[in-house]
Amino acid sequence: xxxxxFAPFLSTAEASFWTKLAKMKLDEFKLSEEPIEIIGSYTVLxxxxxxxxxxxxxxxxxxxxxxxxHHGSDSSATAVRNEAVQCPGKILLLNTAESFKRLDKRMxxxxxxxxxxxxxxxxxxxxxxxxxxxxxxxCVSFLDLKKHTAVYWFAFPAxxxxxxxxxxxxxxxxxxxxxxxxxxxxxxxxxxxxxAVSLMRHGQDHFRCPAYFITIYLPLQRxxxxxxxxxxxxxxxxVPLSKYDELSTIEKESAxxxxxxxxLLPENPGWPMRNLAAYLGMKLKLKSAKMIAYRPGALRRxxxxxxxxxxxxxxxxxxxxxxxxxxxxxxxxSHGDRSLFMSISLDVNWKDYHVVGWxxxxxxxxxxxxxxxxxxxxxxxxxxxxVDLNLKLMRWRLLPDLNIELLSNTKCLLLGAGTLGCTVSxxxxxxxxxxxTFLDNGRVSYSNPVRQSLFEIKDCxxxxxxxxxxxxxAADALKRIFPGVTSKxxxxxxxxxxxxxxxxxxxxxKNDWKIIDGLIKEHDVIFxxxxxxxxxxxxxxxxxxxxxxxxxxxxxxxxWLVMRHxxxxxxxxxQTRLGCYxxxxxxxxxxxxxERTLDQQCTxxxxxxxxxxxxxxxxxxxxxxxxxxxxxxxxxxxDSANSSLGLLPHQIRGFLSAYSMMTPKTPSFDCCTACSExxxxxxxxxxxxxxxxxxxxxxxxxxxxxxxxxxxxxxNLEVDWxxxxxDDKEINDIGSNSD
Numbered sequence: 001x002x003x004x005x006f007a008p009f010l011s012t013a014e015a016s017f018w019t020k021l022a023k024m025k026l027d028e029f030k031l032s033e034e035p036i037e038i039i040g041s042y043t044v045l046x047x048x049x050x051x052x053x054x055x056x057x058x059x060x061x062x063x064x065x066x067x068x069x070h071h072g073s074d075s076s077a078t079a080v081r082n083e084a085v086q087c088p089g090k091i092l093l094l095n096t097a098e099s100f101k102r103l104d105k106r107m108x109x110x111x112x113x114x115x116x117x118x119x120x121x122x123x124x125x126x127x128x129x130x131x132x133x134x135x136x137x138x139c140v141s142f143l144d145l146k147k148h149t150a151v152y153w154f155a156f157p158a159x160x161x162x163x164x165x166x167x168x169x170x171x172x173x174x175x176x177x178x179x180x181x182x183x184x185x186x187x188x189x190x191x192x193x194x195x196a197v198s199l200m201r202h203g204q205d206h207f208r209c210p211a212y213f214i215t216i217y218l219p220l221q222r223x224x225x226x227x228x229x230x231x232x233x234x235x236x237x238x239v240p241l242s243k244y245d246e247l248s249t250i251e252k253e254s255a256x257x258x259x260x261x262x263x264l265l266p267e268n269p270g271w272p273m274r275n276l277a278a279y280l281g282m283k284l285k286l287k288s289a290k291m292i293a294y295r296p297g298a299l300r301r302x303x304x305x306x307x308x309x310x311x312x313x314x315x316x317x318x319x320x321x322x323x324x325x326x327x328x329x330x331x332x333x334s335h336g337d338r339s340l341f342m343s344i345s346l347d348v349n350w351k352d353y354h355v356v357g358w359x360x361x362x363x364x365x366x367x368x369x370x371x372x373x374x375x376x377x378x379x380x381x382x383x384x385x386x387v388d389l390n391l392k393l394m395r396w397r398l399l400p401d402l403n404i405e406l407l408s409n410t411k412c413l414l415l416g417a418g419t420l421g422c423t424v425s426x427x428x429x430x431x432x433x434x435x436x437t438f439l440d441n442g443r444v445s446y447s448n449p450v451r452q453s454l455f456e457i458k459d460c461x462x463x464x465x466x467x468x469x470x471x472x473x474a475a476d477a478l479k480r481i482f483p484g485v486t487s488k489x490x491x492x493x494x495x496x497x498x499x500x501x502x503x504x505x506x507x508x509x510k511n512d513w514k515i516i517d518g519l520i521k522e523h524d525v526i527f528x529x530x531x532x533x534x535x536x537x538x539x540x541x542x543x544x545x546x547x548x549x550x551x552x553x554x555x556x557x558x559x560w561l562v563m564r565h566x567x568x569x570x571x572x573x574x575q576t577r578l579g580c581y582x583x584x585x586x587x588x589x590x591x592x593x594x595e596r597t598l599d600q601q602c603t604x605x606x607x608x609x610x611x612x613x614x615x616x617x618x619x620x621x622x623x624x625x626x627x628x629x630x631x632x633x634x635x636x637x638x639d640s641a642n643s644s645l646g647l648l649p650h651q652i653r654g655f656l657s658a659y660s661m662m663t664p665k666t667p668s669f670d671c672c673t674a675c676s677e678x679x680x681x682x683x684x685x686x687x688x689x690x691x692x693x694x695x696x697x698x699x700x701x702x703x704x705x706x707x708x709x710x711x712x713x714x715x716n717l718e719v720d721w722x723x724x725x726x727d728d729k730e731i732n733d734i735g736s737n738s739d
Contacts, residue, residue, distance in 0.1 A: 002177055004165040004344065007263040009042070009271045010058040011139075011154035011359055011369075015376035016065035018150045022143050022373075022385060024068070025093060026392035033099070036091045038067040040137055041084035042262040046298035056264035059271065061087065061137060061156065082201070082208040083301040085260050088132045091139040100142040100151060100368075105358065112138055112157035113355030116275055120159070120282040129242050134275040135211045138357075140368075145389055148382060153368035157357040158274035161348040165277055168288060170343040178267050181292060181339035189219050190337050192236050194296055200238040207302035212241035212276055215256045215292065241276075244284065256341075261293035264338060269293045278353075281346040288345050295338040384484050391432050401644040404432050406625055411435040413519050415494065415539055416529030417470040418442070419605075420553050422454040423614035424527055425478060425487075431622055435486045436478060437519060438471040441493040451607060454478070492516060496534040498591030500696045509695075510688050513538075517687075521546050525621055528552040528581070529614075534589040538691060540565060540580050540674040541683050549624060549631040552581045553617045555605040560613040563651040564620060565675065566668050567631050576667045578635060578650045583669040586707065588698040606656055616652050623648050635665045671706040679705050 029036065042061045067089075092108075094100045112133075119133040141152035167176045182190045193215060201207045217235035238258070239247070247255065257280060263270030270293065280286045361367040374382060388404065395402050410433055414421045417440035425436050444452075444459040444467035452470075454477040461467040471489035478487040492512040495501065501509050520526055520542045528536045528550060536552065543550040543565065550565040566578030582589065623645040627633040635650040649663035670676055682690050682704050694701045702708040 002167045007268045009061045009156045012060045012062045014064040017063045020065045030396040037070045038089045040087045040089045043084040044299040059262035082206045083299045085211045087135040089137040094142045109355050120279050148373040150371045154359045155357045159278040159353050160356045162352045163348045166345050168345040178340040178342045181341045184341045196236045196238040210240045216251045216254050256290045258292040258294050282350045287347045291342045293340040407432040408434045411523040413437045413523035413526045417474040419610040420529035422452045427618040437488045438474045439490045440471040442470045443467040494535045497589045497698045525549045537589050544675045551617050553613045558656040560654045562616045579666045579668045580675040582674040583672045588673045588701040673705045
């Protein structure tokens with residue numbers, strides 16, 4: 001007898017499968033190496049006239065982004081694709097290449113074999129409804145998330161007896177081996193067989209064809225009269241293999257066992273037949289069986305809304321209920337049926353078996369395959385995964401509570417696009433912030449590119465033309481660095497106390513004020529990174545008015561300051577409000593640029609200072625966003641337990657000359673010219689009218705805030721000296737000793 005040779009599966013893992021698996025590895029699985037349940041599928045490829053005369057394509061088992069139905073994928077997508085046979089699978093996603101090499105792959109395959117054996121050796125008379133172990137598959141993989149490569153090895157476990165299965169000579173046909181089904185039963189019976197398969201699919205979940213099924217009353221006799229007998233043809237019926245025990249004795253005697261065969265080789269059945277043979281020999285105790293490798297011209301998708309069928313799907317359906325429908329005829333028609341009929345001897349020692357199924361690699365040797373995802377992935381997707389890699393790795397062990405989505409959705413406004421603004425924006429992007437807006441009225445000069453990291457010499461202008469606007473150039477540079485960022489550059493001037501507004505300038509200044517007020521209202525976090533003290537005044541008021549998180553960074557020659565401005569406490573807070581940048585002042589901010597030499601007009605600072613201050617400001621922002629109370633968080637060290645990132649100081653003052661830092665805390669000042677209740681209320685009421693008046697007359701600001709009255713009270717304060725006789729004597733002695 002001729003030995004049966006099976007065509008193995010070839011895995012097809014779509015790029016979408018690996019990209020989704022990489023994302024889930026970072027976000028969900030992390031360091032876990034527990035098996036991950038997935039779904040694969042295979043189907044029968046449709047006839048293609050373009051491939052006539054060419055070798056048939058291999059039998060493929062496919063996995064894609066919809067394979068993760070147990071992990072949030074849309075199960076409806078796989079339900080719609082009912083032309084494919086679904087296979088349960090497990091993937092082991094290992095953390096290192098070394099663990100991939102060390103894994104005992106024989107043990108893994110044997111474990112899968114035991115699941116198949118359990119399905120095939122249930123006790124006599126015990127029904128086995130779940131035949132999914134017969135079509136299971138495995139995958140072992142290692143993802144190098146830095147290099148965007150996947151190393152993987154698929155296995156399609158099957159029980160193989162030590163003595164090979166063989167074809168036997170069928171008395172009804174007198175031939176040995178796989179024969180075209182149409183030659184064995186005729187075109188008419190072949191068409192009725194396809195109709196019976198489609199009728200069976202209507203009784204299945206999602207109209208899916210089961211991997212294994214039984215056909216009964218198929219006219220296999222060579223007598224042509226029997227084949228053409230319409231009454232005999234009408235008796236053809238198909239049922240899932242799991243319903244075998246429900247068949248009558250006569251039906252069991254006429255049973256032909258079928259499997260959906262993705263293999264299109266003309267003389268060899270596909271891999272699914274291996275476990276079907278094991279099931280028939282071990283579970284049903286058959287010594288031989290007639291089999292059909294079901295290969296329709298097209299295993300078509302059934303659209304429920306396009307096919308008329310009985311609403312009582314669980315009830316028995318008669319073919320006349322549906323075969324009149326044109327859509328059903330299109331589905332059921334043979335369309336060049338390529339199915340094979342075989343008579344297989346199952347008389348082997350099934351107790352003496354081994355488990356096979358590891359896939360060969362591209363060199364046709366036993367070993368893993370690899371895929372370079374860079375060649376198939378979109379560049380923007382690669383960039384997105386790469387820039388977030390560091391953050392997502394933090395969540396594996398060190399910062400499991402890190403909220404990357406919160407950071408990504410946070411809108412940051414940077415007032416100032418100079419040395420601090422450039423460095424803050426780069427650090428924000430490293431933290432995963434994807435919405436950054438710059439506001440600045442300056443242009444890039446030739447002294448900027450070496451200190452301000454977002455600018456190049458080409459931004460400085462040439463041939464007498466002015467340089468590019470800093471805000472716009474900085475926003476464009478961020479997009480070049482990472483296309484996934486949403487960055488904007490706004491050119492506007494911040495109105496400042498002591499900088500009077502002329503009548504001709506009023507409309508321009510008012511428009512700039514509207515822009516600044518609107519931007520602060522729209523954004524979540526505001527960074528004050530300007531050069532002058534007075535330019536920080538108006539944003540401080542507006543941020544306080546809208547209850548926004550505001551972070552201030554300022555530089556000296558060798559010292560720096562980072563502070564978070566206090567906010568108005570809510571009803572449940574009892575701690576003192578933290579102060580702002582102006583709370584320690586006893587005078588209103590003035591024009592600091594008047595009568596200044598060049599070294600006083602420029603920010604003269606040690607070059608490394610901006611990077612330190614900018615980094616501290618961003619780190620403080622991230623800590624605030626992860627605190628339960630956000631910008632209302634206490635600066636008390638004992639309350640740091642409420643933040644996964646530790647202490648949230650009010651101020652950080654650094655001194656580069658001594659390489660030291662301190663974190664003082666100062667309360668708000670009731671007469672502050674920027675954040676006091678009187679000043680903020682005046683701004684809310686009068687808006688630009690208030691701003692215009694303060695710009696022309698800073699004494700008005702001192703009056704509104706109460707600072708003028710406080711100074712007057714201090715000047716008028718009389719101190720009574722209550723001196724006793726001994727004090728008088730000491731004073732007199734001091735006077736006499738001074739000679």
